[in-house]
Amino acid sequence: MWILSRATSGEWRVLLLKTLPERGAFWQPVTGSIEPGEPIHKGALREAIEETGLPPLKNIETLGYEFSFEGKWGPSHETAFFYETYPECPKATLDSTEHQGYQWVALNEAVALLHYEPNRQALLQLIRQMTSTRLKKREKTNF
Numbered sequence: 001m002w003i004l005s006r007a008t009s010g011e012w013r014v015l016l017l018k019t020l021p022e023r024g025a026f027w028q029p030v031t032g033s034i035e036p037g038e039p040i041h042k043g044a045l046r047e048a049i050e051e052t053g054l055p056p057l058k059n060i061e062t063l064g065y066e067f068s069f070e071g072k073w074g075p076s077h078e079t080a081f082f083y084e085t086y087p088e089c090p091k092a093t094l095d096s097t098e099h100q101g102y103q104w105v106a107l108n109e110a111v112a113l114l115h116y117e118p119n120r121q122a123l124l125q126l127i128r129q130m131t132s133t134r135l136k137k138r139e140k141t142n143f
Helices: 040-052 107-113 117-131 133-140
Strands: 002-006 012-019 061-071 074-084 099-106
Touching: 002 117, 012 040, 012 107, 012 117, 040 074, 061 117, 074 117, 099 107, 107 117
Parallel strands: 002 074
Antiparallel strands: 002 012, 012 099, 061 074
């Protein structure tokens, strides 16, 4: 889940979370699992709010980017989502069992900080969508 906010400069920022040392101490977006029977959009939103305390201002949207990988607990499949939260990069409330820190980063700068290539590709997809004509038109009508 990519959480976006507008900085006071008007530039879009994305929230990155730093995992605990025992989890690798790397930067990533919100990640998580859906509960049995839980719709994927609701699970993504639940995980984002649980891990950051930042609710959306706009509807959660899919990026149209999915990937599979072999994780610590077996095969996993991820679907990338995003939403806008409050402006001026609000303070996140982290789940201390998963993350040791966070930062709001300019979109292009965030690409270089990400540990995993699929996350970089998902963020690049988000950047493409944000610069597309479709999203530019939506931004004029309050995102």
